[in-house]
Amino acid sequence: MHIWNSLEQVPQGFGPCVVALGNFDGLHLGHQQVLGQVKAEAVRRGALAVALTFNPHPAxxxxxxxxxxxxxxxxDKLAAMEKLGMDGVLVVPYTLEFAQQTPEEFVRNVFVNTLGTCAVVVGHDVRFGKGNAGDLGTMVALGTQLGFDVVPVDDEGHDRRWSSTWVREALAKGDVATAAQVLGRWHSMSGEVVHGAARGRALGFPTANLSPDACGTVPADGVYAGWLTDEHGHRWQAAISVGSNPTFVGVNRQVEAFVIGRPEEPVEAFDLYGQHVVVEFMRRLRGMVAYTGPEALIEQMHQDVDASLEIL
Structure with missing residues (x-):
C-alpha cells in the first residue's frame, strides 16, 4: 500500500482513483463500510482505491x-486500512492554512489535481472546506463540474449511527463490549513496555506497563480481561489493570497487563521490556478498588485472573 504524507509526494499523473474522505478515527464499522465500497468501486472501474485522511486530527x-x-x-490506522485493501492512503498535514481552502479549492487541489479522482465515496454527513461549508450536495455539484462521480454510503448501525463518538462514550464507561460492537473488533492500545514500580512483581503478578505515550484511548479505570500481543506476534491471555491502583499512595494512572500462563524459564524468552505490544480489551471485570492491604489485593488479583480465564 502506498502511503503519502503530503500532496507533493503523490506521483504526477497518479490515478484514476476512487477516494474516501474522512478522519477515520477508530476505523469503526461505518468507516469499514465506506472503505469497502471504495474497494468495490475501484475494482469495478479498474481504478485504485485510496483513502484521504488528516494528521493531526482537525479538532x-x-x-x-x-x-x-x-x-x-x-x-495502527494505516495498518488497518491496508488490511481493508486500500491501494494508497494520502495523509494530509492539517494546518490552519490548509483549512482556509474553500470546498471547491479543496476538491480541485486534492481530488482532481493530485489524485486524478474518478469517483468519491462519502457518508451522508460529509463536511469539508473552510468552516465545513461543503456537504454532500456540494460534493455532488463539484463532481458534475469537475468530472467525477459521487457515491453516497449509508453508514447506519443497528441501534444508532456508527460513530467515533459512540466508541468514546462506551470506553469512558468501561463498556468495551459495546465499543467492540461498533468497532467490529476489540478496542486496543499499542505502545512500548516500560519499567514500572515493580509492585506487581513483588505481589507475584508481574505486569507489562504501557508507556504513558501509548496510542489509543484509555478506557475507564478498572480491571479487564483481554489479550497482549508482543512484537513477535505471540498473543497471550491477560488481566489488564487501568488506573492509579488506590491501594498504594502516589501511583500515576497507568495501563498494565498481567500475562496469564507466562513462561517462567528461561526469563530471556519472555522479556517484554522495550517491546512494542498491543493490548486488547475484551470485558470489564470490575472497577478500581482500594484494599486494606497487599493480602486482600493479592486475593482479588487471583480472582481477576480466574474470571479472565473464564471469559477468554
Whole structure:
C-alpha cells in the first residue's frame, strides 16, 4: 500500500482513483463500510482505491484544549486500512492554512489535481472546506463540474449511527463490549513496555506497563480481561489493570497487563521490556478498588485472573 504524507509526494499523473474522505478515527464499522465500497468501486472501474485522511486530527488544530482523545494511532490506522485493501492512503498535514481552502479549492487541489479522482465515496454527513461549508450536495455539484462521480454510503448501525463518538462514550464507561460492537473488533492500545514500580512483581503478578505515550484511548479505570500481543506476534491471555491502583499512595494512572500462563524459564524468552505490544480489551471485570492491604489485593488479583480465564 502506498502511503503519502503530503500532496507533493503523490506521483504526477497518479490515478484514476476512487477516494474516501474522512478522519477515520477508530476505523469503526461505518468507516469499514465506506472503505469497502471504495474497494468495490475501484475494482469495478479498474481504478485504485485510496483513502484521504488528516494528521493531526482537525479538532486538535481548531480546539486543542477540548479535542477528543484519538481512538487509535496513525500507524495502527494505516495498518488497518491496508488490511481493508486500500491501494494508497494520502495523509494530509492539517494546518490552519490548509483549512482556509474553500470546498471547491479543496476538491480541485486534492481530488482532481493530485489524485486524478474518478469517483468519491462519502457518508451522508460529509463536511469539508473552510468552516465545513461543503456537504454532500456540494460534493455532488463539484463532481458534475469537475468530472467525477459521487457515491453516497449509508453508514447506519443497528441501534444508532456508527460513530467515533459512540466508541468514546462506551470506553469512558468501561463498556468495551459495546465499543467492540461498533468497532467490529476489540478496542486496543499499542505502545512500548516500560519499567514500572515493580509492585506487581513483588505481589507475584508481574505486569507489562504501557508507556504513558501509548496510542489509543484509555478506557475507564478498572480491571479487564483481554489479550497482549508482543512484537513477535505471540498473543497471550491477560488481566489488564487501568488506573492509579488506590491501594498504594502516589501511583500515576497507568495501563498494565498481567500475562496469564507466562513462561517462567528461561526469563530471556519472555522479556517484554522495550517491546512494542498491543493490548486488547475484551470485558470489564470490575472497577478500581482500594484494599486494606497487599493480602486482600493479592486475593482479588487471583480472582481477576480466574474470571479472565473464564471469559477468554
Amino acid at each position: 486538535l488544530v481548531h480546539r486543542p484544549d477540548s479535542a477528543p482523545a484519538q481512538i487509535m494511532g496513525l500507524a
